[in-house]
Amino acid sequence: MNIIIAGAGKVGFNLAKTLCIGHNVTIIDQNSEALDRIQESLDIMPLRGNVEDSKTYASFTDKDIDLFIAVTNLDNVNLISVLMAEAVLNIDRKFVRLQKEFFHESDVKERLNIDKLIFPVELTSKAISSLLQYPKANNVKFFKYTDYKLISVMVSSRFVPQTFESENFIIVGIERKKDFFIPHDSTVEVLPNDLVYFFGLEEDIRAICQKLELETNSEIHRCVVFGGEELGVSISKELVKVGRDVKLVEEDLALCEKADEALEGKVSIINSKYRSHDVFEDEDLDSADIFIAATNNDEFNIIKCLEAKESGIKKVVAINNEMEYYNLMHSLGIIVVRGPKISAYNTIMEEVSSTGVVIQKSYCGAKAIIFMRKVFQSSGLVDKKIKPLSTEKSALFYVRQDIVYPLTEKMILQENDLIIAFSPTKESTKVKQWIYGL
Template structure:
């Protein structure tokens, strides 16, 4: 594909790095230094200029592009760039990153012919909110074509390696230390493994309670560190779910803004002179969950460690740097993708997901899920499908009538069947070929 990316910040850089493998990528930004770094490491075409200035696009006039992606930090810049691109370039699809949820409710997307709008603040906030329903879980993923869920949980309460009896679910991945692998049947779970479970959520909840006896069974009292846009968005979600929220911020201006936007429904606490006294004076140690939601990953880690030190078992850090993922897990911190990582992953998932095959990543990008449903008009109905010849490092299941069936032998496909596969990232290309080749 011919792809144009407007914005060479962290999201644009990561997209260019991923998409430049196998695609022709052009990236536009007014930061010459950022473009130079990109050009040094990637096979891309850089264009120096303001994405809101039509003059910047003169090199692309009358050219065709399969995809235009606008991912700067500014909604206005992203919207204007899509208008200019639409006018000067023959663009087939447009994807845009936006902060203001108003644009999701307006008709602007349709008027501008935008194929996909991504709202990273909302994605991150909703991810945090899912933890309210699954207090013991590290992460929860839902899917469009099945009620089954992918839920990860730390095996912190196991005292020894244990073979888990799997009924209504299966173990589709284990992160042990820094290594992720897809376990074979009979592989024991070891203490402090991060275990990925797929299947009936009621059955998985029972196992989660067995794996983790320390985390509260329900979450009612929440602390949010950081009163920027993300902290406010998370606080709103928690309040909507009826939770008690205390929002902590050292910048008094942000405190005042948050107080106004939240209409006094969250208690605002200033930590201008540190947080040590706050834990004792405000009773923060009695919180059920603490979320560090500043735009500084290192600061988020420190706040989580402080909270754990004061006895809070469920600590969540918003993370925008993949390199901190392993460190956070080693420290027992729940990791939630920050707005930048959410934007990057949401855009890639929209590109890699077709009307036939859905592709999702998990375990911090170390693992991949493929999912394919047999629709009413599918050519697969009545066809006998065989599993891949080499089954190492992968697990494939057939979901039929709410049953999770290991896909180990040839099966005749029926309408409504769902095939779902799990594998580590390094083995994903082979599994992807199998799913698309059905």
Template sequence: MNIIIAGAGRVGYRLASTLSHRHNVTIIDQRAAALQQLQESIDVFTIAGNIENPDTYLPLKNRRFDIFIAVTDSDEANILSTLIAGDFIDADTKIIRLKNPYFADSTIAGKLGISSAVFPFSSAARSISALLDYPQANNVKSFIYSPFQMVSVYVESAPETGIPVAEFVHETCVVVGLERAKHFTLPDAESVLYRGDLVYFFGDPDTIRAYCARLNPAVPDRISRVAIFDAGLLGLEIAKALIPRGIKLKIIDKHLEKCERASELLQEHASVINSHYIEHTLFDNEHAGRADMAIFTSEEDEENIIRCLEAKEHGIPRTVAINNDIERYGLMHSLGIIPMRGPKSSAYYAILEAIGSSSIISERHYCGGRGIIYSRKIFSDSPMLEKMLPPPDPKRCRSFLLRDNLLLPWVAKLQLHEEDVLFVFLDAENEEAMKRWIYTL
């Protein structure tokens, strides 16, 4: 495909680096140094210019592109560039990154002809909110065509001989991933879970909750008090996502003006504290140490890690660190910290998933990006309806058919019925081959 990316920041750079392996990528930015760095490391075509200036798009005039992506840090620049690009180029799909949650409920996307709008701050907030349904878990993913979810949890309670994966294989739940010593695998029925493993379950929420409680019994069954450190846009979005759940919230920030804004926005729904929270006395004097969960939302991973460790020392059982740099993901896990994708990482994966998905096929990524999930629903007009379909290569993936809220292992030919949903779980290394397979069924 031919793809244009407006903005060569962290998100634009990662997208260009990933997409350029299989597509023709053009990236636009007014920073010559950023474009030079791109050209030195990946094979892309660059245009130096302001994405808000119509003259920048003249070299592309009347050319056809499959996808136009606007991913700068400015909502205004992304919106304007999408409008201008629409006058100069023919793009089948337009994807835009927006920070302001107002646009999610407005009609602006339709007016601009935007195919997909990505709201990374809101997405990160929803991911954290989902953890409240699984207090022992590290990450929760939902799927468009199914009530089943994928949930990861650390194995904190297990005998030295481990626990056979077969004990967790059920008609409503299966194990679909395992991380051990920073290595990701797709376990089979012969695999064994040991203490320190991060295991991924896919299935019915009630069954998964029971498994999580078994593997991590020391964590309370309910999170009722949460402390959010930093009253910036992300912290406020997290607070707004948690308020409907009746959570007792404390918002802590060292900047008075941010605290005043948070107090005005959240009012009686949260206690807002203006404090230099690097002081250890904060956990005692402001009772922040009584929280069931502490969330640290700095743009610096190192700061989030240090604050999480301090919170753990003061007895807070669950600590969440916004993970801005994928290189810090493994370190956070090893320290018992819950890493949650930051807005930039959320935008990156959401855009990849939007590109890889269609009206009938959904693409999701495991937390950390080491695995991929494809799902495909069988509609009434599907050409596969009532056909006998052989399974994909079991060496490359684990595959299941979800029918009537029961999981059928896809190990032999299956006849497909209306409303069936195919789920395929794979290592990221097999992405290209499995994507070709599921799209050509």
């Protein structure tokens, strides 16, 4: 594909780094230093230019552009860049990252013929909110073609090792002492401190989570959010929507006042020095059911989560802004939720990789990928005999009439079957070729 990325910040850089493998990628920005860093480390064409000026795109008029991605830090710039690029180029698909939620209420997507709007702050906030529905879970993923969900849970250190087996769920990943693997044996033994990924029906997984996670309360009502910038406010707003009691802690008085206005007085705003541990006792934060560290500093988020655990809060969540901190957070028993930049990157990559044929999502900090293909009447797969892929580290399944079966031998597909592959990222290319080639 011919791909243009407007914006050479962290998201733009990571997208270019991934997409330059197998695609022709051009990244445009006015920041020459950012472009120099990209040119030194990536095999792509950086272009210094104003993405809001149609003249910047003049050199691409002789080719079709398969994908235009606008990921600068300014909403207006992203929207104008789409207008200017489309004025002179033939663009197949357009993805735009936006920070301000009010664009959700507008018809800008339809007016500008944008294929996908990405709201990263909202993605992170809703990921936090979804945890309230699954108090024992670390993370929950939903899918388009099935009611099955991917739910991860951190196993208690007090858990007695045992195996689980059911026709309504399967174990599709275990992170154990920093190592990740996808079990091939349905009776794999679950150990204390494992991070286990279940795929299946919600109620069945909920029952298992109750047996695995022994510390957290069964319901979450009292919430504490550390960080009063845009993300902290957005998270607080989502928590209030679902009827939770929320306290937001911020050391900057001006941000406190701004947050109070945005939250319409529905949240208790606490102006306190972040680095003071006394705030947990002084403000009765230690009685919370969940603690969320939502600043832009991962190291600080880790420290505050550890302080929250020390004060007695059982469920602690850190917003992960830098992927290199992911493993550390997990090893410390902290629930990790993708920050806005990582959410934007992952969402765009999932959109790029997914098609009308196959849905693709990453999990376990992008250590593994799910591929999902539904058998439609018009797909040409009905009554076709398929052969499973021979693989050591991936696992293949199919869902038929809401029951999941291992795909270990030749089978004849039926309408509405769902073919699913769980693969470590390093083996995903082979698995992707197989599922597309069915």
